[in-house]
Amino acid sequence: MYVRDVMSTRLVTISPEHSVWHAAQIMLAEHVSGLPVLDDGGALVGLVTEGDLLRRSELGTPLGEGGAPERARAYVQSRSWKVGALMSSPVLTIGEDAPLSKAAMLLGVHRIKRLPVVRDPQLVGIVSRADLLKVIATGGPDAEIRGDEAVRRALHARLAEAGNVLSRQPELHVEAGRVRVAGAMGSPAELEVVRMVVDSVVGSGFKDELTVEKERE
CATH class of the missing domain: 3.30.70.1770 (Alpha-Beta Plaits)
Structure with missing residues (x-):
């Protein structure tokens, strides 16, 4: 099987110019834990996730360790109102013709929950851990073989x-x-x-x- 066979094509996206509060509202309303970020031309430029939002100053999250550049970056991410300031970029992606084994490997190695699927440079789908679990869940034993x-x-x-x-x-x-x-x-x-x-x-x-x-x- 290939990524195109299991990916979700119902895409909920956001712009880098949108507010982080808008992003949080979309995630709650759509029951998703991450949003692809597209520029005005529809090209994928980033990904914003629940993890990014959990580092916000509204939650009292400390800046963490690191040198001055890292702490300055964390300060902007925790306080900027723009999605573009805290999204992950560049984004790890996968092609729609890639085998599921590659998607499983990337999700596991990078410890992420989802991979944007691109047909350069356009986003055409999302493949997640849940999509791969559905393949396993619908498998089961083979039908009885006779003769x-x-x-x-x-x-x-x-x-x-x-x-x-x-x-x-x-x-x-x-x-x-x-x-x-x-x-x-x-x-x-x-x-x-x-x-x-x-x-x-x-x-x-x-x-x-x-x-x-x-x-x-």
Whole structure:
């Protein structure tokens, strides 16, 4: 799947010239925790979030540590009435044709909740952690696979996908709807991989004759 498949295209944005109070009101009304900031031409120039607003002087937040330049910057961010003064810029973005794995990596590594999706230079969507969780939530086990040959092919395909973490393939026996899996795997971890794969295809009713190869002395 790609970012375009899960991103939200309902965009709630704000201008750098708008007030921080207006930004807070929009976040509350729209139930969002961040707003893309667009210039007059519609190009993305920043992002303002709940975290930015929580550093405001209205809440009595101290300036924090750091040298004179850092403290001066924090002073402006905590007291300016313009969104442009406290928004994050430049913004980390992602393209709509990027795989979901890249979005998940960026959200995790940078510890952020959302990524603006751009079709340079225009903003076309937002992909968030919640969007990725929806993909997991709507997954679930595969539909029941019927027929010995269909089951056999599905098992071989899934085990082939896991080939990069298996030092060897197990023995598979499918007959009259009954599945038996056997063989000495390279490690307990590999054994669990095989069990997980088979269970995902046929459920827990298979005959498990897997073992772990003994280490050579």
